[in-house]
Amino acid sequence: MTLFLLAGLAYASATEWKAKWITPMVNQNLPNTWIGFRKQVSVAQVPTEAIARIAVDSKYWLWVNGEIVVREGGLKRGPNRKDTYYDEVDIAPYLREGNNTIAVLVWYFGKDGFSHNSSGKAGLLFDCQTPGIEILSDASWGGSLMNAFSTAPAPEPNFRLSESSIRYDSRRAPKGWQTNHDIHLGECIEIREAGEAPWNKLHKRPIPLWKDFGLTDYVAIEEKIGNTHDMLICTLPYNAHVTPWLKTDVTEGQLIEIYTDNYLKFTGEHILRAEYITGKGQQEFECYGWMNGHKVYYVYPHGMKRPEVKYRETGYNAEFAGEFHCSDPFFEKLWTKAARTLYVNMRDTYMDCPERERAQWTGDAVNEAEQAYYVLSRSADDLTRKWLREIVGWQKPNGQLFAPVPAGNWTKELSGQVLSTIGYFGLWNYYMQTGDRETLADLYDGVKRYLALWQTEHDGTVVFRHGEWQWGDWGSNVDIVAIHNILFYHAIKGMQRTAQALGKTNDARTWAEWMKNFEKGFNDRFWNGKAYRTPGYEGKTDDRVQALAAVIGAAGTDKYPAIVETLHKEYHASPYMERYVMEALFVMGYPEFALERIRQRFEPMVKDDRYTTLYEVWNDKATVNHAWSGGALNVLSRYLCGVAPVEPAYRTFQIVPQPGNINRASTVVPSIAGTIRSSFEKTSKRFTLKISVPDNTTCIVGIERKYAKIALDGKRIWQQGQFIPHSSYGTATQDDDAFVKFTVKAGEWTITADK
Template identity: 20%
Template sequence: MLPQGLSGLIAITSLGLLMAAAASADRGRPAPAPDLLAKRWSARWITHPAAPKADYGVWLFRRNFDLAAKPARFVVHVTADARYRLWVNGEPVLRGPQASDPAEWRYESLDLAPWLKSGTNVIAAQVIGYGDLAPYPSMGLRTAFLLQGDTAAERVADTGAAWKVTRADAYAPFRADRDRLHTFVVVGPGDEVDAAKHPWGWQQTGFAENGWSTPRVLGHGLPHGWGTDVDYWLKPRSIPLLEETPERLARVVRASGVTLPAGFPAQAAPFTVPAGTKAAILLDQGHLTNAYPQLTVSGGRGASVTLRYAEGLFDAKGQKGHRDEHQGRELRGLGDRFRPDGGTRRLFAPMDFRTYRYLQLDLETGTEPLTIEDLSGVFTGYPFKENARFTSDDPALAKIWEVGWRTARLCAIDTYVDCPYYEQLQYVGDTRLQALISLYVSGDDRLVRNALELYDRSRLPEGLTQSRYPSFSPQLINTFSLFWVDMLHDYWRHRSDDAFLRARLTGVQSVLAWFEAKIDPATGLLGPLPYWTFVDWADQWGWNEAMGIGGEPSGARTGGSSIVTLHYAGTLRRAAELCRALGQAELAARYGRIADALLAAVNRHCWDSARRLYADTPAKDIFSQHANVFAVLSGAVTGDAARDLMQRVEADRSLIQATTYFRFYLLRAKKAAGLGDEYLAGLGQWHDMLARGLTTFAEKPDPTRSDCHAWSATPVYEFLATVCGIEPGSPGFATVRITPHLGHLQQASAKMPHPRGEIVVALRREGAGLHADVTLPEGVTGSLEWGGKSIALRGGAQSLRLP
């Protein structure tokens, strides 16, 4: 049980969520009864009688019911629009729903039996409707809640007229400091909570429902595909519940107006802010995190506590500089505000998680002193496990691994996200790289499949996928549709899942047909491209205020872009390989022919024989690393010519340079050209970020907006795939090819998950030769390649030497 007074303003705290997670892990998530997947549900969506459809509001729902005995099983299926938290007899047990769209609205399934008892029980839910303050990933229709009992035994809990509801008048949106950030921020609002207006104890049995209303009853829950209207077609959650792990802030950076105890904040150490005091406390988590802050206070009627969160501190010029530095710097960031009511041990925890390294408490008391009982956090994220490891004789690489994996974890929630602080949107360009990291480090492919399905469902009638999804604000980056096709090819290489891939072939054809229609017959290159043709955040392709767009290369809007033409050609070749494997030989041959024609056109119009480089357009007046990278990756140039080209591309600083994101493709092109041993020497941007105190990898080199961007976490993948050289030797990872590129290393070792077990390698130079200890899963074969020689590998452990 929760201490008296703690059960009201609570996000899913550690006790309740860890119990729910343990229950899920021990028994697995219960599957819905078959009828619920095919027939209209008995439960009805409910809302408050006065709930507006498009305005912000927080709503509280309750259902009292009696049980003759504690049940052995009591499974329910729960969802809401936009977000919910669920309690049983005062214990928090669940949050959701998984992000999606009304065509496949997700619900969570949970067995509530561990929290139920004989006699009177109560199920309670807190639901937020964001209205026009909705975060971009929220794609709901109206504020509503739905709970369905799995069988007749649980139908007593079905949402309907027997429930009660009230508006949580204590809540209001809090949007301080957004304008001071001067950037694109599309996460939801903070919470401003007036504790005096909150019905403390509302999740408990015995709570008096005076003034609560009978809900307005809406339509029945509808399983996916039922009926004539797409109105929240329901599908079970397809990914695990998110992790929730308690964590504590590391240290006090500075404080004014109050004396702090020695142990705070690393341990619970209460302190009191006297009446009539203004105080400010800047705290450091020690590294960036996604967490639900947990603030417990007593007393302090009339006080105000503002919590603000930031990735880094800003100097007078608005620059972050070294992330550990705090002298002469201030916190600018998103926040929450709590107004205590004088009660004992009141707990404030925001509705949504917050991203922060630095957290600042701004306190102002009235006529009563305020006691801060404790402040901590509960980390949240997709429950990826770090099932891979990488070690070497270069200790700097261990830090890159640590920070890279943290970056990847913070950018994975119930979808992949580009950055957790500013957007929390699943962009294709970012997700392709995140998916590879997930497959290699965790081995969990469920979030990958979820992303591929969501993008497929996002397609517009003309053929393109949306560039980020789910998102209520559609966005079209045409090049990201090509990366979606590339993602499917990646998935095919790493997983044997032909049925899933065949279901995506219609989408593949629609994307590639859109680009085919844009080929200019006069040049054979892609002509003018509508929408946003984003390639990279290169300095020369900066933001164009007049057009509201940036990151576009020359020729994207006027036609003749070698970069996009080469990207398209490479994607066609990968699509051809995929289609051939799935029995679509005629389609594969057609894609191959189109790719060959595009590459011939690029070689004819964009190759500059004087500079021995590919130009960005036929005008041959602008040159970038990007065009030449895609020339190698598409196969426009191969063999020794590709090697020579990439050596020039790396050395020529007059070229438009790849930023952190696009260096993934630059380094992959070098590997394809036989320069994989130079990979480690190309990590300068990552070493620079560590030298500037970042604890996650940033969107781009300073000055940068986001300090945590998953597309910058790719060294974690490359340490395994390039340095240790572990890659699929055939589709579905059926065989393994190990081609190490040790660079300056004398030794390196790794392990990583494989669909049939685990791959373990330990590599050591012996002069010009290599000693390798390799273990493959039983029944899996492969090859080890070094210095132009190859040795066959078998399942199990083996020790090998290559001269």
């Protein structure tokens, strides 16, 4: 059963915590500690709802009367450097009159990582207060270390991962402990009040609990017989987060290893796997620590009876609500692979990759959030909001922002990615997509404080900030000074619009003046007549800088031909920064070249049918599921099909297709204002655009000026360079030499343009 985060429940959110943090007396807070907690409670009358607030470090599984209620609850710590998240779960549907048993299994990572800040203590806080019922964690609960769980022997996962590889010994398992009170659990002690260190202030979980797809058969199973071990190679339908499952009745003491194809790939930087030791009789095992990959391997002693195997997919609770279709199957497949890559990089946070690091590198998240607006249902916005709030929530006392966060073993300022996050394509784009003014207001001062650390030259450009990790992109010929200049302009552009939206007129005026000074200084200092280059930079001309300058708006239209000529020659950007190259070519009005370059760059990974996801770099030597590579997804929906917000929350949006050499394409955009549909078909003489505009919105339609006449639902509205007045449309500001633009209200519309 899928459970969603329960928000806005007045009784639960207004109630003070009464529960105590508890742990077994014997617990010593060792890494990879597993603890079982249990409590029997009497219920006279089952309420309509009973909200349990549950906090742990690090993960938990909840049963009520033996029925699983939550699989892998809890979020990696934390919202800031000190605090902890808690979940809200309605347990009323699982309660019954009379005696009830609450059982919680806690997995304490006990290690810092690139996505987790360990509290240093394993504990449980369980607080359910509803009229007639109080279920509170205290010393009356039973609790024991679950010694069936231990850490699998070396090789251990690399230092970026806070999770351990799990070994489960079924011979030591207290089977049925969740409901069988004959199985004695040890004594619990109360160790802290709610809100005290080391967990500190408790913040309600801002994203849904995971979507559970249920136990499922593998697509295919291949059995390989060896001299000492046999193996099942099990194929998944696509790259996914899975918890492998098995069932067997072999003799006790048999060791079964479980891992994915990613484990075999990363032998140098080891990742997670699992081991299972069989007990007596028929038994089932599901590995609670999720893995990901395209294949799952079960390795067991030669001659052992083949186990029955399945898997459970879990993932972020959002639907694939967006669509893209195209007459060219290459771009359709690229969009689909990008969507799968995005989804496999979403869980507690946006991730760079789901196996090696699981880290929220914030530049990756900029690209991922943009893709999520076009492909996923709007519950994905909760993860975007969480990311932005965490970046600022982890701000250092000296004002620095850094990534990845949350993290317990990383503190370096990654200035380029941070500037991307807080700027026009990060925070401001989030506001345009969602209309969430509260988050914009809450983060403004922290962003302003960070930008105050930067200094400018006399000409308005940026004094190069060495920081702690001056990274611009993977690959060669990175003109880092120019990149940081243009990314700072990008941050200021976002802040200028943010100040306007928040009514901070003095700030908005200051940011606007800085932008004006920067544009002149940047072009005087970095433009050499043919391209943007830092004086003294000796590498090849950086395609990233040209693209960023064009797409962010520092380059004037007079420079577009030279920039395009440079982009025909220079190919240095990684898939991460290539997103801006694609976008810049559309912004400058070169859709044919944009599509040509996308195909040239991405064709090897799109055609590689071994993977349903996109590589980290231009070959498969690194990770093969890196969502920073999915920039083509939003470019195809936003520019090729032309759907983008003009006002916050899509109150006004545009559909301005740039078809290039594509004859037919369509997209479905699950915007916060409602579902937007757009499809076009192009012949040698006619362009047909069909659109669906949600209620209470206005759409600006743009048609290329190369057509002689335009009709709306069969009625001529434009001919020979002039609009023909009609009540079915409104005219838009005609300040665009490339497109004829007009507005329509909610409804279904067909636009035809003829040469």
